[in-house]
Amino acid sequence: MVQATALPRNEVGIETVLGILKQRFGDRLQTGQSIREQHGHTTTWIVNQSPDAVVFPESTAEVSEIVKACAAHKVPVIPFGTGTSLEGHVNAPAGGISVDLSQMNQILTVNSEDLDCVIQPGVTREQLNTHLRDQGLFFPIDPGANASLGGMASTRASGTNAVRYGTMKDNVLALEVVMPDGEVIRTAQRAKKSSAGYDLTRLMIGSEGTLGLITEVTLKLQGIPEAISSARCSFPTVDAACRAVMMTIQFGIPVARIEMLDVQSVQAANAYSKLSLPETPLLLLEFHGSEAGVVEQAETFGSIAEDFGGVDFEATTSTEERNKLWQARHDMYWASLQLRPGASGISTDVCVPISRLAECVTAAQDKVAELGLMGPTVGHVGDGNFHTLLLIDMENHDEKAKADEFVGWLNDMAISMDGTCTGEHGIGQGKRPYLIKELGAATTYMKAIKAALDPDNIMNPGKIL
Template identity: 85%
Template sequence: MVQATALPRNETGIETVVGILKQRFGDRCQTGASIREQHGHTTTYIENQLPDAVVFPHSAEEVSEIVKTCALHKVPVIPFGTGTSLEGHVNAPAGGISVDLMQMNKILAVHASDLDCVVQPGVTREDLNTHLRDQGLFFPIDPGANASLGGMASTRASGTNAVRYGTMKDNVLALQVVMPDGEIIRTAQRAKKSSAGYDLTRLMVGAEGTLGLITEVTLRLQGIPEAISSARCSFPSIDAACQAVMMTIQYGIPVARIELLDALSVSAANVYSKLDLPETPLLLLEFHGSERGVVEQAETFGTIAEEFGGSDFAATTSTEERNKLWQARHDMYWASHGLRPGAKGLSTDICVPISKLAECVTAAADKAEEMGLISPIVGHVGDGNFHCLPLIDMDNPEEIAKAEEFVGWLNDLAISMDGTCTGEHGIGQGKRPYLLKELGPAMKYMAAIKSALDPDNIMNPGKII
């Protein structure tokens, strides 16, 4: 594991708060080692930093009570959802209280005529879409994992549908938030647009729990498309696939998803998901619209793909075939580990302007090969976002150092291309060193906001700032 920086602990305050919360919440306040370890460790490669207790609230009022108790004794508060974050977001570098919001899992209201809904933070995206299906609606943000919607808002998640439907910042209309002093606020109303004061909703979306705990989310919804078509096409090189992506976007084809798998990823998917795809770079696409429209969109893409050497092109409207392909894409994290059994994947993500995509992805693949790393690449390339997954032996310090060098090089490359060190994973602990490089003097204004709202630094300390 990569060592994470520890922060000073308030031992007296922690002991006092744990005692108060155990008395108040009984069995809903847990201090066992295994559950504390579960709430520090996720799929991240960063070492586990355990909280001192885990509390399971049922309402915003109970969250407020927890935060007020912690604020009084200056004890850290760390929000927890499904635990699928990748940059050490849920670690407790100064100890403290993990607030597990997964029992706050009610869908509070669906306003079908307004295309919005109100949910508690523990509702997962799959549960919401199951609930909405009979009303002809869906929530489009799909990060792959069945993440909680509160966590998705906190990390400004996106995923495969972002090229058409945007990211969480585009789909959250309002939030209820418990602030660092325990006060419960609402950041906006349900109106689709507003010029009313500072945009506190956007401030909280992506704040990773460092400014407050999200206890309710109002989301924008979409109508389920009349027709959905998926397509796949193989390419002779990563550059050719990326050039086809750029041309598709520039032509204005309204793709809902356009995903890249490099040859390593296709090989892993073939084994894990029992496919028989050509083991060359692959694009997976999805089109939403009318019956005629999705067919025309797929055909237009097929013409573009031919210009760049695309082959084995196939399109389908079959739900079974579509689901099989997209499930294989969602399983890529686990499938990739089959390329080197026993290794740990160090997942990273960057995002660059679409005009820089081919150059950046090709450079990343070449650099990994030059360094002797097995590093499959997948990406939501319609918006310039892609992921590398170096597979490393966590008992080998030299391999860990090499992988961290590669990730650092990749982040620097993205920033040099007017891109970002994280397209969707967030900063957490893992990306903090690169945020200053990316934003420079703007960081002091972020720090000023953090200090003004959370002067005692109890809200998820050690993340972002």
């Protein structure tokens, strides 16, 4: 396990706040060891740092009360959505109160005429899309997990549809936020665009709960396209697949999704999701548009793919086949873990300018081989973002050292290519050293903003900065 540094605890403050919250929230404040551990980090090799208690508010006013109590006694507040983050975002290195937002899971308003909706932060992406389906609408952002939308906003999440629809930063119109002093603000109105003052919406998105706690999200929605078709195509090498992607993007085909699986990932998907995909590097695509439009897009892609040695090109508009393929893609994290039972997963998350994609993926695979590691790779390749998932025996110190070496080497390489160490997972605890390598002096001003808004550093301390 990666030992995240523990921070000094304010024992007196924590005791006081526990007393206040116990009296106010009764059974909605939980302090059992098991529930506290569930609310620390559980998904990757970062060590679990449990909060002192978990509280389950049911309204913005209750969140404000909690934050005010914590602010008065300088006690950490750690927002919790579904706990699916990969970089230790929900850990409590200085103890404090985990604010579990799962009870704030109401879809408040769907403004179908305006293609937007207002939701509470605990609503999950699947819950929202199930609710929207009958109205012919959907919300496109889809990280692998069925995460909460508040958490997705906090980490600037994206997923397979980002190549066409953007990330959370592009799909949130406004936020309600409980600030570190407990005050409640709205960051924007519901207009589709605005030049009114500093963009606090975007400042909060990706701030990982360190500047405030999101209690309401106004999201842009999309109409379900008239036609959706999926396609898959196999390639002789990862390099060939990446080059086909680069050409597709440069050609301006408005693909909705374009995902790559390397050979090991295809094998994992076949085993886990009971598929029989050809075991070579694979691209999965989706096209959204009119009936004629999706046919045109698929044909144009098909001829690009051919130029790069693509074979077994198959397109389908069958909903069942499509769903099976994309469910398999969303299950890749779990499928890949099965390639080496008992191993722990360490997911990398670099994102580079697309002209460097083939070079970066190929170099990563060579490095994994050189180190003798196992690292199936999948990617949101249309955005230049890919995940090599190292499968590591945590009892083996040599392997762990090599994994550390790989992660550092890959992040450094992506940064040297004018890319980022994190395309969508966030900084959390795990990537803090790389943020400084990536953005240098800019982090000084991030710290100044943090200090101005949260002078006592109570909001999710030990993350990002």
